[in-house]
Amino acid sequence: MRFLTVLFFCASSALLFAEEEPHTTVETIYETVTRTIVREVTDPIQSDAATVVIVESSTVPATTTVAPITVVYGTAEPGGVMVAGSNITEITGPLRMCSCDEASVCRKESANELNTCFESCNANTKDFGDNTESYLECFTKNNATIIEAEECVSSGMKNYCTVENDTKFIKNNDWKALTGFDYASDAKKEIKDNYLWKTYEPKYAKLQNFFYCTRHCIHNKMNQCTKAKGCGVRMPNHEEFVSTMRSCTKKNNKIAQATMATCQCLAWQKGVTDLRGSCVYMGNNYYVDKA
Ligand SMILES: *[C@@H]1O[C@H](CO)[C@@H](O)[C@H](O)[C@H]1NC(C)=O
Ligand SMILES: *[C@@H]1O[C@H](CO)[C@@H](O)[C@H](O)[C@H]1NC(C)=O
Ligand SMILES: *[C@@H]1O[C@H](CO)[C@@H](O)[C@H](O)[C@H]1NC(C)=O
Numbered sequence: 001m002r003f004l005t006v007l008f009f010c011a012s013s014a015l016l017f018a019e020e021e022p023h024t025t026v027e028t029i030y031e032t033v034t035r036t037i038v039r040e041v042t043d044p045i046q047s048d049a050a051t052v053v054i055v056e057s058s059t060v061p062a063t064t065t066v067a068p069i070t071v072v073y074g075t076a077e078p079g080g081v082m083v084a085g086s087n088i089t090e091i092t093g094p095l096r097m098c099s100c101d102e103a104s105v106c107r108k109e110s111a112n113e114l115n116t117c118f119e120s121c122n123a124n125t126k127d128f129g130d131n132t133e134s135y136l137e138c139f140t141k142n143n144a145t146i147i148e149a150e151e152c153v154s155s156g157m158k159n160y161c162t163v164e165n166d167t168k169f170i171k172n173n174d175w176k177a178l179t180g181f182d183y184a185s186d187a188k189k190e191i192k193d194n195y196l197w198k199t200y201e202p203k204y205a206k207l208q209n210f211f212y213c214t215r216h217c218i219h220n221k222m223n224q225c226t227k228a229k230g231c232g233v234r235m236p237n238h239e240e241f242v243s244t245m246r247s248c249t250k251k252n253n254k255i256a257q258a259t260m261a262t263c264q265c266l267a268w269q270k271g272v273t274d275l276r277g278s279c280v281y282m283g284n285n286y287y288v289d290k291a
Contacts, residue, residue: 091196094169098231103161106225106233110218114147115140117217124210128272135272138265139210146214146256152248153215160233168221173225173235180215181242183208183249188290196281203275203284204291207263208249215245250288 009036048064090097118139125135139145162168175246191197226232235241249255260283281287 024193024265040122051055077189088167088169089166090168090170093169095170095172095232097168097170097231098161098226098233100161100163101115101230102226102231104224109225111147111150111219113221114143117214117221118143119148120217121210124213127206127209128266128274129270131270132268135266136269138262139214141265142258142262144254145211145262146218148252148254148258149211149245149248150215150218152252153244156244156248157233157236160235163254170234171233173223173232174238175220177238178235178241179219179223181212181238183212183241184246185291186246191287198289200278200281200287201291203278204287207259207282211249212245241245250291253285256283256285259288 079166118136122132125132128135183205185201185208186203187197191228222233236244260279263275263279266272267279
């Protein structure tokens with residue numbers, strides 16, 4: 001891990017200590033303040049180190065009379081001058097939040113990788129049989145299974161990018177956790193003990209595992225794209241994201257129909273006999289909504 005040459009300065013030290021002697025160095029801040037939250041600043045995701053400014057705010061314990069201090073870290077400018085960001089409205093971490101323009105470009109780019117993602121997840125279709133190459137067509141032909149689910153995920157994300165001229169800094173996302181989980185059924189009471197559902201649920205889960213792999217792949221592409229732009233979008237925490245992914249697997253007629261069509265294509269055109277007779281359940285709104 002590469003650490004930045006870290007420069008500190010207290011933006012408002014003159015103001016903070018106006019009543020006392022003026023303090024200008026970070027050492028004097030340490031003397032006055034018993035607890036500053038100064039984290040190691042790792043090399044941020046960035047495309048241009050010279051222009052990145054990382055800002056972190058630290059709160060002074062209530063027992064002291066000193067006002068909160070904002071410590072501004074920055075990479076060394078070529079000329080040795082530290083430039084504090086202007087119009088910084090929120091500081092909660094080292095990663096610059098993408099503008100909504102940047103985020104939208106990356107969303108489009110990652111969505112266009114759908115077929116690449118279907119292909120890269122194709123190893124999962126071994127679960128259906130040996131003709132894995134031929135199965136792919138069933139998924140690409142019925143891509144609403146992914147497209148609709150992904151639109152649902154992104155439409156539910158609020159405040160994940162910044163509007164023009166509004167610079168925010170966010171925590172790094174844990175992409176490993178956000179893209180590393182499998183589909184898990186959470187069947188509602190009405191179908192949980194239903195004989196038919198119990199029989200077909202494992203097959204439904206196999207399809208969903210493939211869909212999840214593909215969706216994680218698209219999310220990883222999104223992360224790569226924003227990373228290349230030196231920014232990140234604000235993602236929900238792991239639990240929230242898991243639940244969003246799950247709810248965006250259902251409650252949509254197009255998803256249910258595309259799931260059924262995928263299943264029928266596999267069962268009848270690609271010879272996955274195991275799926276014959278089950279597609280009507282795994283593509284049925286009644287079951288999908290409650291799965
Ligand atoms: C800060 O934002 C305001 C409007 O939001 C703009 O007028 C001003 O020029 C910006 N300041 C800087 C230094 O970018
Ligand atoms: C989804 O499938 C439709 C119809 O086959 C196709 O026109 C479209 O380009 C596909 N979308 C993506 C993102 O691959
Ligand atoms: C954002 O900043 C640019 C240049 O600094 C300015 O031209 C533009 O009007 C600003 N937009 C808003 C919404 O403040």
